[in-house]
Amino acid sequence: MMPESYQHQELVQLLKREILKLIPSGCQILIQHDTPDSLSLPPRTIGGFRPDVYYCFENLLIIGEAKTEGEVEKQHSRAQYEAYMKECANFQGKAVLLIAVPWIERAAANNIIQRLRKRIPGNYTTKIIEWIEGAV
Numbered sequence: 001m002m003p004e005s006y007q008h009q010e011l012v013q014l015l016k017r018e019i020l021k022l023i024p025s026g027c028q029i030l031i032q033h034d035t036p037d038s039l040s041l042p043p044r045t046i047g048g049f050r051p052d053v054y055y056c057f058e059n060l061l062i063i064g065e066a067k068t069e070g071e072v073e074k075q076h077s078r079a080q081y082e083a084y085m086k087e088c089a090n091f092q093g094k095a096v097l098l099i100a101v102p103w104i105e106r107a108a109a110n111n112i113i114q115r116l117r118k119r120i121p122g123n124y125t126t127k128i129i130e131w132i133e134g135a136v
Contacts, residue, residue, distance in 0.1 A: 005068055007068045007069065007102065007131075007133075008052075008066055008068050009035070010131055010133070011052075011066030011067070011068065011100040011101070011102075011131050012033060012034075012035060012052050012053060012064075012066045012100070014066075014100045014129055014131050015052060015053040015064035015065075015066060015098055015100045015129065016031060016033065016053055016064075018064070018098055018100075018127075018129055019031055019053060019055050019062050019064060019098070022060075022062060022096065023055060023057070023060065023062070027055075027057060030055055030056075030057050031053065031054075031055050032053070032054045032055070033052060033053045033054070034050055034051070034052050034053075035052075042054030045063070045083050045084060045086075045087040046083045046084075046086045046087050046090075047079060047080075047082075047083035047086075048083075049079070049080045049083045049084070051063045051064060051065050051080075051084060052064055052065050052066045053065075053066075053098075058093070059092070059093030059094060060093060060094050060095075060096075061087075061088060061091045061093060061094070061095040061096070062095075062096045062097075062098065063084045063087060063088060063095075063096070063097050063098070064097075064098040064099075064100065065080060065081070065084060065097075065098070065099050065100070066099075066100045066101075067099065067100070067101050067105065067109065068102065069102045069104060069105055072101055072105040072108050072109050072112070073108050073112065078112060078116075081097075081099065081112060081113060081116055082116055082119075082120065084097050085097060085116055085117070085120040085122075085124070085126070086120055088122060088124035089120055089121065089122025089123075089124055090122075091124070094124075094125075095122075095123070095124035095125070096124065096125045096126075096127065097124060097125070097126045097127070098126075098127050098128075098129060099113065099126070099127070099128050099129070100128075100129045100130075100131055101128060101129075101130060101131065102130070102131050102132075102133075103130040103131065103132050105130075106128060106130045109128050110128055113126050113128065
C-alpha cells in the first residue's frame with residue numbers, strides 16, 4: 001500500500017470535519033476512516049470499493065471520498081463515485097456523499113457528479129468540498 005500523500009491526508013481531515021457538522025455530538029467515535037492510524041476501516045461498498053471516510057448510524061449514512069489533484073477524472077475515481085452514489089441511493093434513510101478535492105479540481109468534480117446524478121436517481125445528497133492548501 002502506498003503511503004498517503006500530504007494532500008490526501010488533508011482532504012480526509014476536511015471530510016472528517018464536514019461529517020462532524022452533520023452528525024449528532026457524541027457520535028464522532030462512529031466515524032470510520034481509511035488512514036494509517038485507523039482502528040476500524042470503512043466497510044466495502046457496492047463494487048468492492050472502500051471509501052476514505054464512512055459514517056452510518058440510525059437513519060444517516062455519510063460516505064466521504066478524497067481525491068487529490070490529477071485523480072478526480074480518472075476512470076477508477078469515476079467508478080468509485082458511481083458505486084458510492086448507488087450505495088447512497090439504496091440506503092433507507094438520509095444519505096450524503098461528500099467528495100473532497102483541491103479547489104482547482106472543483107469544476108471537473110462537479111461536472112462528473114452532476115452527470116452521474118442524472119443516471120443514479122435517489123433520495124440522497126452530494127456535496128463537493130474544496131480544499132485550499134493552507135486554509136483551515
